[in-house]
Amino acid sequence: MPYKKPTTEKVYYAIGEVAELFNVNTSLVRFWEKEFDILKPRKNKKGNRLFTQKDLDNLYIIYNLVKERGYTLQGAKEMLKSEKIDDTTKKIEIVNSLEKVKSFLLELKNEL
Numbered sequence: 001m002p003y004k005k006p007t008t009e010k011v012y013y014a015i016g017e018v019a020e021l022f023n024v025n026t027s028l029v030r031f032w033e034k035e036f037d038i039l040k041p042r043k044n045k046k047g048n049r050l051f052t053q054k055d056l057d058n059l060y061i062i063y064n065l066v067k068e069r070g071y072t073l074q075g076a077k078e079m080l081k082s083e084k085i086d087d088t089t090k091k092i093e094i095v096n097s098l099e100k101v102k103s104f105l106l107e108l109k110n111e112l
């Protein structure tokens with residue numbers, strides 16, 4: 001899975017940290033911020049973007065639609081505006097739960 005969940009919960013994540021979590025360039029994160037209204041990172045006095053966990057969740061939905069499922073930017077925007085996004089969010093949550101179970105089972109297997 002290309003998205004690496006943060007190991008520690010933070011209030012804000014810098015754009016470099018976000019780009020590293022998704023294994024993309026910071027320029028792509030900035031581009032998606034301009035393209036998708038649901039991404040609204042705060043900016044400090046210096047103008048640095050500060051992403052919250054909600055921003056990371058929204059970015060993961062965008063990442064999933066564009067990079068993993070092959071949607072165009074316009075198609076992803078339409079999907080986000082439609083009610084189908086709830087289905088997408090539920091599927092993402094299920095996949096995340098299954099990933100946790102898988103890693104737990106692999107750890108358990110290694111201990112045996």
